[in-house]
Amino acid sequence: MVGVKALTDNATFSLLLAGPQRFEVNYTSMTPNVQYPRQLTPQNSSHVYRFMNWGHRDFKISVDITDGNVTAHLNAYSDRNFTNNAYMAIPINVNNSRWTDFGSTAQKLEVRITKDDPVLFCYYCIYYLTIRSTNATAVPRSSYRVSYSNVPDGGEEFPTITLGNTAQILIPATGGVVQRRFILDQKEPYNLRAQTVTGKINMYVTLSPGAS
Numbered sequence: 001m002v003g004v005k006a007l008t009d010n011a012t013f014s015l016l017l018a019g020p021q022r023f024e025v026n027y028t029s030m031t032p033n034v035q036y037p038r039q040l041t042p043q044n045s046s047h048v049y050r051f052m053n054w055g056h057r058d059f060k061i062s063v064d065i066t067d068g069n070v071t072a073h074l075n076a077y078s079d080r081n082f083t084n085n086a087y088m089a090i091p092i093n094v095n096n097s098r099w100t101d102f103g104s105t106a107q108k109l110e111v112r113i114t115k116d117d118p119v120l121f122c123y124y125c126i127y128y129l130t131i132r133s134t135n136a137t138a139v140p141r142s143s144y145r146v147s148y149s150n151v152p153d154g155g156e157e158f159p160t161i162t163l164g165n166t167a168q169i170l171i172p173a174t175g176g177v178v179q180r181r182f183i184l185d186q187k188e189p190y191n192l193r194a195q196t197v198t199g200k201i202n203m204y205v206t207l208s209p210g211a212s
Helices: none
Strands: 027-029 036-040 046-052 059-067 069-078 099-104 108-113 125-133 142-150
Touching (some): 036 046, 036 125, 059 069, 059 099, 069 108, 069 142, 125 142
Antiparallel strands (some): 059 108, 059 142, 069 125
């Protein structure tokens, strides 16, 4: 956003924007439980992967190194972050990565990302994973397989609230707790209501299943 304020009457001016030049990033969109094999060469020494954690599930990322040496960088971009953009969120080193690891032939790089991790887990976020070859010139190529998969999720044991349906719930003893879960697939306002038939209750809403 550029604003120009006139300091005199009938002010005229020219405004010119030059650059930046367009720069494209080739990336692979990932889906859960699919392995993506790739070979890196000196001419193409890194590759970027992109995925959205739909449903805000716990998940893990695995990189199986079949040959050579690689380094993996992970970062995330949220549309709630107004100080960054999707391009700047692509990780290139430890300085703009939420997670970094490295390994060599026959090793596995793996990280599990759960809702109780304030550094790695991100709501409403796109994740970017950059894998870079770190071979010496004597070993020109690196090969690996990368995947991400959902893991048993915190809160999966709780029944789901169905949109528009009402259920009567009994809490038999004072101090008892009943939990339900729901997922919002859009950013529209919503109403959540508990109507007491008998007794007295408190209702809490949280993003974390363990915050009961």
